Amino acid sequence: MGGVIPFRHVLDITGDVCPLTFVKTKLRLEEMAPGEVLEVILKGREPLHNVPRSAKEEGHRILGVEEAGDCYRLLIQKGERT
Amino acid sequence: MNPAYEELEKGGFIKEKQKDRYAMRLRTIGGDLSLTQLAGLIELAGRYGCGHVHLTTRQGVEIPGVALADYGNISRDLRRLGLWPGTCGPRVRTVLACAGNGRCAHALVDVHRLAGEIDARFFARDMPNKVKIGVSGCPNSCSKPQANDIGFVGAVEPVLESGLCAACGLCVEICPGGALALAGGRPRIDRTRCRHEGDCIAACPMDAWRAGRVGYHVYLGGQGGRSPATGRKVAAFVAADAVPGLVERLLASYVALARGGERIGDVMARLGNEAFRIAVAEESGEGGRSEWAV
Numbered sequence: 001m002g003g004v005i006p007f008r009h010v011l012d013i014t015g016d017v018c019p020l021t022f023v024k025t026k027l028r029l030e031e032m033a034p035g036e037v038l039e040v041i042l043k044g045r046e047p048l049h050n051v052p053r054s055a056k057e058e059g060h061r062i063l064g065v066e067e068a069g070d071c072y073r074l075l076i077q078k079g080e081r082t
Numbered sequence: 083m084n085p086a087y088e089e090l091e092k093g094g095f096i097k098e099k100q101k102d103r104y105a106m107r108l109r110t111i112g113g114d115l116s117l118t119q120l121a122g123l124i125e126l127a128g129r130y131g132c133g134h135v136h137l138t139t140r141q142g143v144e145i146p147g148v149a150l151a152d153y154g155n156i157s158r159d160l161r162r163l164g165l166w167p168g169t170c171g172p173r174v175r176t177v178l179a180c181a182g183n184g185r186c187a188h189a190l191v192d193v194h195r196l197a198g199e200i201d202a203r204f205f206a207r208d209m210p211n212k213v214k215i216g217v218s219g220c221p222n223s224c225s226k227p228q229a230n231d232i233g234f235v236g237a238v239e240p241v242l243e244s245g246l247c248a249a250c251g252l253c254v255e256i257c258p259g260g261a262l263a264l265a266g267g268r269p270r271i272d273r274t275r276c277r278h279e280g281d282c283i284a285a286c287p288m289d290a291w292r293a294g295r296v297g298y299h300v301y302l303g304g305q306g307g308r309s310p311a312t313g314r315k316v317a318a319f320v321a322a323d324a325v326p327g328l329v330e331r332l333l334a335s336y337v338a339l340a341r342g343g344e345r346i347g348d349v350m351a352r353l354g355n356e357a358f359r360i361a362v363a364e365e366s367g368e369g370g371r372s373e374w375a376v
Contacts, residue, residue, distance in 0.1 A: 049256045053284040057187055062287035065252045072255070 007036060013051075014043040014071055021047040022054045025076070029060060032078045037063065040074040048072055092206040094168035095153060098146065105136070106145040106156055107168035109205065112179025112197045112217070112225075113141025115165075122163040130156045139306075140176050140214070142168060169206040172343070174333070177201045178216035180225040189219025190280055190296060191236035196322055203326055204333070210340035213333065214305070221279045221299075228313040231346040232332060233301035237278035237319060239294035244268050246290035253282035253291060295319040300328070302358075303347030311347050314355065335361040 011028045013021045025040055032038060042048060052062050052074060059079035066073050094107040108123075115123070123143060127135050132147030148156055157167055168176055179197040183189035197217045204215070216227035219236040227233025253269050254262045261275035262282065269282075278299070282291040297319040304313030320328060332346075339349050339361055350358050 045256065048252075049258075049281065049285075052252060052256075052287070053187070053281070056285065056287075062252070062285075064248070064250045064287060065255070066250075 009036065009038045010041070011038060012041045013047060014041055016047075018046050018050060022051050025051055025055065026058070029055070029058075029076065029078050034078050034080045036078050038076045038078065040076060041068070041071050042074060043071045048074075052076075089157060089167055090153065092167070093170035093173060094206075095148075096144070096170055100147070102149050103132075103146070104148050104150060104153075106131075106148045106153075106160075107138070107170060108143045108145075108160065109166040109168045109176055109201075110140075110142040111177055111201045112182070112194050114179075114194070115143070119163045119165055122159075122165075126156060126159055126163075140178055142176050144168075172209050172211045174204040174207045174209060174213045174215065176205070178214070178225045178227070178230065180218045180223075182219055186219060187284070188222055188279070189236060190238045191219055191298065191322060193217050193219040193236065196234065196298075196325060199326055200329060204329060207333070209333065210337060211343045211345045213336070213346065215329070217298075221277050228301045228304045229306055229310075230304050230313065231302070232329065233304055233313045234298040234320075234325060235301065236297075237299045238280040238283065238296045239278060239319065240271065240276065240280060240282050240291045241294040242269065242271070243290050243292055246288045248288050248290070250287060252285055252287065256281055256285055297321045298325060302332070303345075303350045305345055305347055313347075314350070316355065316359065331362050331365045335365045338365070 009028060009032055011025060013024055016024060021042065028038055040051060042051060055076050056062055059081060061077040061079060063075035063077050096105045096107060098105055123135060127133065127145045130148045130152045131145040136144040136146055138144060160166065177197040177200050179193050182193035183191065200215055214230040215232045216225050216230035217234045218225045218227045221235055221237060223235055227235055247268055249264060249267045251264055254264055258279055258281060259275040259277040261272045262269045283293055299315055300317040300320055301313030302316050303311060305311050336346050336349060
């Protein structure tokens with residue numbers, strides 16, 4: 001997950017369920033510039049299952065995922081052509 | 083007599099309780115109809131039917147309330163819409179399919195192409211009893227292929243390109259079968275628990291999980307009706323272009339082995355899976371063992 005990351009957006013979707021988990025992630029990514037990084041805080045298997053693969057399918061890059069207590073922290077870098 | 087009446091032998095024109103009234107069942111494949119076809123059906127159901135249509139459990143459409151004398155006309159008008167009369171009775175029925183890889187992110191194979199190929203080759207073929215075939219693009223099995231006499235489920239075998247793996251553990255967390263665990267900084271796969279859904283391939287940030295074998299798992303002997311049964315998995319990773327040939331051999335074996343009106347599941351229950359497998363292998367003339375991997 002190295003490199004210099006100038007600004008990191010943060011989105012907490014721990015209180016959301018499918019399909020809002022990805023909808024909120026997608027809307028936030030649309031507000032960002034290509035190359036910027038979004039940190040998504042999510043909880044449970046469903047968003048972990050769907051959000052990374054959906055983000056990947058839409059042309060974004062998953063930088064990593066790490067456990068954070070009872071949640072996960074997912075880092076998504078906005079793609080160039082999305 | 084109208085030449086279209088020859089089609090009546092294939093069924094699909096089903097007698098109703100009312101005097102001289104029949105339901106015209108359509109041959110739909112995987113439940114797909116264009117808007118032009120739908121609009122045309124509205125018109126035909128009004129002209130020949132009783133003002134409504136019935137959606138069947140096999141993703142099909144029936145137009146109820148059609149008179150026998152109108153069979154030729156409605157059949158001709160359906161053709162103009164690119165539609166055909168359906169079938170019923172002891173025959174190969176319309177093929178079920180899930181949404182497919184055209185729009186579903188989970189589908190692993192070209193579901194509607196295979197459903198179309200199966201329909202084109204086997205639709206309405208006479209059989210000892212009904213034979214229902216269903217296709218699903220992934221092990222989620224949304225179109226319930228295991229509830230069909232012959233079911234196909236798209237599947238992928240994940241293979242790790244370990245040099246690319248960043249050991250982030252995402253695949254371990256999301257694996258639906260719990261088949262993955264991190265060991266020595268790499269995910270290790272328990273092949274007996276892998277469900278071949280490819281979630282690890284879809285989600286991996288590094289594209290370290292790659293597709294190995296891709297094809298269809300084959301289920302046999304499923305049915306609903308008065309003796310419901312779930313299909314039994316008999317083969318794994320059959321390539322899409324090998325499926326029609328396999329269906330041909332399965333049907334030939336079924337025709338040869340069925341007593342009376344047994345369905346495929348009844349034959350398997352009487353003979354046992356292994357005897358049925360050997361019969362299919364003999365039917366193929368060249369073993370067929372490689373397909374029958376389970």
